[in-house]
Amino acid sequence: MNIIVAILIFGFIIFIHELGHFYFAKKAGVTIYEFSIGMGPKIFSKEKNNTLYSLRALPIGGYVAMAGEDEESDDENSFDKKPIKDRLASIFAGPVANIVLCFVLLSGFFMIVGTPTTNILEQVAESSPAYEAGLKKGDKIISVDNKSISNFEELSSAISSSNGKELKVKYNRNSSVETTSIKPVKNNEKYIIGITPKNEKNPIKAIPYAFSTTYNTSKSMLQFIWKLVTGQLSGNIVNSLAGPVGVVQIVSNAATSGILNLVYLTAIISLNIGLMNLLPIPALDGWRILILMIEALRRGKKLPAKVEGYINGIGLIALLSFMIFITYKDILRIIG
Structure with missing residues (x-):
């Protein structure tokens, strides 16, 4: 089916x-x-x-x-x-x-499903840099390297532009302000610390977020194609590509996990x-x-x-x- x-x-x-x-x-x-x-x-x-x-x-x-x-x-x-x-x-x-x-x-x-626009953490992956630094679900990120953070886009940008440099992160937990240091790791050409933000269900924000997601995903796809053409990608790239049969299998798998993923x-x-x-x-x-x-x-x-x-x-x-x-x-x- x-x-x-x-x-x-x-x-x-x-x-x-x-x-x-x-x-x-x-x-x-x-x-x-x-x-x-x-x-x-x-x-x-x-x-x-x-x-x-x-x-x-x-x-x-x-x-x-x-x-x-x-x-x-x-x-x-x-x-x-x-x-x-x-x-x-x-x-x-x-x-x-x-x-x-x-x-x-x-x-x-x-x-x-809402938009991940808040600076409040919904999830912290185990063994991730954020987890090792002591961050927990519910923490609200206040600043990164003394630069104020008010939404997830700003937080993501600060992490992505770190180039792996250790970051000084200030956060609020139970009305108490604390500070920690986190060193981002590279994953699929992008620096991450292993966090997921809390989604905010706001129809007004959904449309511009859909636009920015479409734009950013397009940019990533085109960058991948450019690196593929110019030989900048390492490993067996052919094994990571999918044709119609592969796409049908991927979509079929997504269908088992719910209509939203589909x-x-x-x-x-x-x-x-x-x-x-x-x-x-x-x-x-x-x-x-x-x-x-x-x-x-x-x-x-x-x-x-x-x-x-x-x-x-x-x-x-x-x-x-x-x-x-x-x-x-x-x-x-x-x-x-």
């Missing part, structure tokens, strides 16, 4: 992505042949207003087939005959829809898909955006449709090959 839920969620994220493309292309008057969720053999299809709406067997993607997208077309409403601004909007809309979905889901999530994970996966599609890699939306920007700089002089089609085709083959490889690794990991 959990696997079915995971597949449905993955399909929903793809649906939102393709819906973004579809809506803005339709709005621009582009002729659309097919709006498909999934790849491979058709499970269900229905034609309406000269557009085929289909559901396919493999939940590993989806597409909006538009006239003149990858080849020249005589259709006066083909994609390639529309103004650059309309084409850019249609391509941008897919990734942006995923990023917006992440923000919307996180807003609802933080409205229910909502949070869905938001993060949607954000990941949105950002990945903005990368300038052939066959991804980012590549099409790059081509359109080059066309704009060349004052409307287009790259030949056949050339662009060949590049996208090669990119698609490379991506599918990589996807098959990662899926193979996922299956081995699950079996193991």
Whole structure:
């Protein structure tokens, strides 16, 4: 049952992505042949207003087939005959829809569970630097290195910017002010001391916190991609990557731990898909955006449709090959 839920969620994220493309292309008057969720053999299809709406067997993607997208077309409403601004909007809309979905889901999530904005500790991990320094649940952090702390963001920032340097932490416990020294440790490229703040249920704070979480998570993802591309990451990175099978397993596991964890994970996966599609890699939306920007700089002089089609085709083959490889690794990991 959990696997079915995971597949449905993955399909929903793809649906939102393709819906973004579809809506803005339709709005621009582009002729659309097919709006498909999934790849491979058709499970269900229905034609309406000269557009085929289909559901396919493999939940590993989806597409909006538009006239003149990858080849020249005589259709006066083909994609390639529309103004650059309309084409850019249609391509941008897919990734942006995923990023917006992440923000919307996180807003609802933080409205229910609250936001970790207070400087009062809810949990102190055993054997962590904070635990060893004597901090306990209920302690209220007053200052770090004589700098006043009024919320968790300020506390987190002080810890992150410490670069592992010992910090002088002043806190309030049972109306008594005490001081201790804590040396942060590095974990996943970030300095931590092993604390969890008390959540504050405030719908007004939930929306801006969802926005900042979306922004900070996007920043972390892009930094990871940059380090991956530039070879700054150590260890076997391939084993830490997950394809569709791996993602379905992760979502399936999250489904067993409650609806809220499922909502949070869905938001993060949607954000990941949105950002990945903005990368300038052939066959991804980012590549099409790059081509359109080059066309704009060349004052409307287009790259030949056949050339662009060949590049996208090669990119698609490379991506599918990589996807098959990662899926193979996922299956081995699950079996193991």
